[in-house]
Amino acid sequence: MWRSWQAEMIKLAKRPAAWLLLVLAQLLALLFTYLFPYASYAGGTEGPNSDRTLPMLLPDQLVGNSLGGLPVFLGAIVLILGVLAVGGEYGWGTWKTLLTQGPTRLAAYGGKLLALAVATLVIVASLFATGAATSVVIASVESQPVAWPSLVDLATGLGAGWLIATMWAALGALLAIALRGVALPIGLGLVWLLAVQNLLAVIAAPLLDWVAEAQKGLPGPNAGSLAAALGATGDTPGVAAVVGGGQAALVIAGYLVAFVAAGGLLLHRRDIL
Amino acid sequence: MKPPVQIEGLSKRYGGLTAVQDLDLTVRAGEVYGFLGPNGAGKTTTLRMLLGLIRPTSGQVRVFGARPGEPGHLRSVGALIEGPAFYPYLSGRDNLRLLARYAGTGAHRVPVVLDLVDLTDRAGDRYAAYSLGMKQRLGVAAALLKDPRLLILDEPTNGLDPAGMADMRALIRRLGAGGCTVLLSSHLLGEVQQICDRVGVISKGRLVAESSVAELRGTAALRVVAEPVDRAASVARALFGDDRVRVVDGALELAVPPERASAVNAALVDAGVAVSELRLRERDLEDVFLELTSGGLTHVA
Structure with missing residues (x-):
């Protein structure tokens, strides 16, 4: 598995699409978390984020601001990364090429998951780094004091973000294995993340109690609850304290294990055609 | 090993x-x-x-x-x-x-x-x-x-x-x-x-x-173009037996060793058959392959 992990890291690092996703994640986070709200504040305009006052953009809010995107739109990006890392092998027909070199399917899969875990850590850490730099700039421009979250809070936030992102990436990997490709898993994954989750939360849950209850067991609302528990603002799509932070972390970890196990089982049992 | x-x-x-x-x-x-x-x-x-x-x-x-x-x-x-x-x-x-x-x-x-x-x-x-x-x-x-x-x-x-x-x-x-x-x-x-x-x-x-x-590919065959072919076939069958003589595309194919060519020629000429071609024909692997894969044979060890 160690050799497979090294090979997967090289594949990810040399793949332009992986870097594009990283840049896109930074850009989206920067625009929606900092730049649009700041522009709104600076221009004094009213809008959907007009309640984001200046204090929300300062360094002491770094943890919540860095996690806010992960339940939905940054989650979608790491899901795409998970699909690409695994589904590409189906699309290019390279499973046979790499498996005939010797690694077992589970070793190759393990290597992929470890590489994905490193990639999601890099993405989440870079979200924190970009957020930190941006909030310092805003604080200095606005002559505000620079106060950082405690190291414990930072580490907890980084860990929570990593957990959420890895869970979404593992879902992407599972979808790629289940559907043996790239396009359909990305399409279905995005429909779930961007449309179905929202419709359930905004339309179905207020109407039906059982949907509201069932939501508490779904990955998206739990990711939103974990982000909310660590300071993400409730006006970010997908962020809402449906359950407590501890429970949410456990549910997400459970989904991560379930996605990883289901993907491994499918890959191990099915024929490589 | x-x-x-x-x-x-x-x-x-x-x-x-x-x-x-x-x-x-x-x-x-x-x-x-x-x-x-x-x-x-x-x-x-x-x-x-x-x-x-x-x-x-x-x-x-x-x-x-x-x-x-x-x-x-x-x-x-x-x-x-x-x-x-x-x-x-x-x-x-x-x-x-x-x-x-x-x-x-x-x-x-x-x-x-x-x-x-x-x-x-x-x-x-x-x-x-x-x-x-x-x-x-x-x-x-x-x-x-x-x-x-x-x-x-x-x-x-x-x-x-x-x-x-x-x-x-x-x-x-x-x-x-x-x-x-x-x-x-x-x-x-x-x-x-x-x-x-x-x-x-x-x-x-x-x-x-x-x-x-x-x-x-099996053994090579002698291909004989002769006229009249029916008479040539009956002479060849009398010499080598029915199972070694086939008529393919108006010519004889004889499953006999190549050194019998002159004997075949002499026998046919003696019988009044005009021989216009006599040559060794190696069986093409393609023939064998098509024969095997067309469903004609079920198993060959």
Whole structure:
């Protein structure tokens, strides 16, 4: 598995699409978390984020601001990364090429998951780094004091973000294995993340109690609850304290294990055609 | 020593479709074995089962005694199955370096195998920019990374131009001469005829023949063009027996040794038959192949 992990890291690092996703994640986070709200504040305009006052953009809010995107739109990006890392092998027909070199399917899969875990850590850490730099700039421009979250809070936030992102990436990997490709898993994954989750939360849950209850067991609302528990603002799509932070972390970890196990089982049992 | 390939009672069914049925096959150490069959006969499915990519419905496969899934099952095996497949965003060289990492061979083999397939000059180009023939050669290079004792090649000359095909055959012959066991699948009879020690013919998932190329082609025949052909046939039947005389396309085909040609000629002339052509006709492997795979024969040992 160690050799497979090294090979997967090289594949990810040399793949332009992986870097594009990283840049896109930074850009989206920067625009929606900092730049649009700041522009709104600076221009004094009213809008959907007009309640984001200046204090929300300062360094002491770094943890919540860095996690806010992960339940939905940054989650979608790491899901795409998970699909690409695994589904590409189906699309290019390279499973046979790499498996005939010797690694077992589970070793190759393990290597992929470890590489994905490193990639999601890099993405989440870079979200924190970009957020930190941006909030310092805003604080200095606005002559505000620079106060950082405690190291414990930072580490907890980084860990929570990593957990959420890895869970979404593992879902992407599972979808790629289940559907043996790239396009359909990305399409279905995005429909779930961007449309179905929202419709359930905004339309179905207020109407039906059982949907509201069932939501508490779904990955998206739990990711939103974990982000909310660590300071993400409730006006970010997908962020809402449906359950407590501890429970949410456990549910997400459970989904991560379930996605990883289901993907491994499918890959191990099915024929490589 | 355990045989490089041992297949016993191998079957693969997809729902109601039987891709491979009750296949027994052994490849001996050091031989170049041709696995011959028309498209869709079950060659690739068999090779995939051998490599552990597909699970058999029943039966067993062993590679150097190890079953698919056992540790080290593919340690000494290189394979190119159903066309080359690589990462398009990497160069040929980087693709091989990556695969060397999976194989645990170290990158020192990469320049060696690139040179073997004559791809060193273009190794730095992106795989996506390769021609079909270059892709195929890179596929063979990847199969050689482990310096394998068993090389499994599925239609290795696909996509190659005539010169590339000749080079590939020469390479396979060289590897075979160097002690590497080669299992080669093909639907190109000339290819198999030129480089294989033994062949197995598969049709509709079943092995219908297994022997050396020479045995499979059988003995040569004398072809006699004579007039009138009926009289010529009856003279020949009287001389050699009914089972050795066939009339094919208005000519006689006699299953007799070539040194009997002059005797045949004399007998026909004595009987008042005008002989206009008399020559040795070697049975083409293609004839045998078509005969075997058209359903005329059910099994030939």
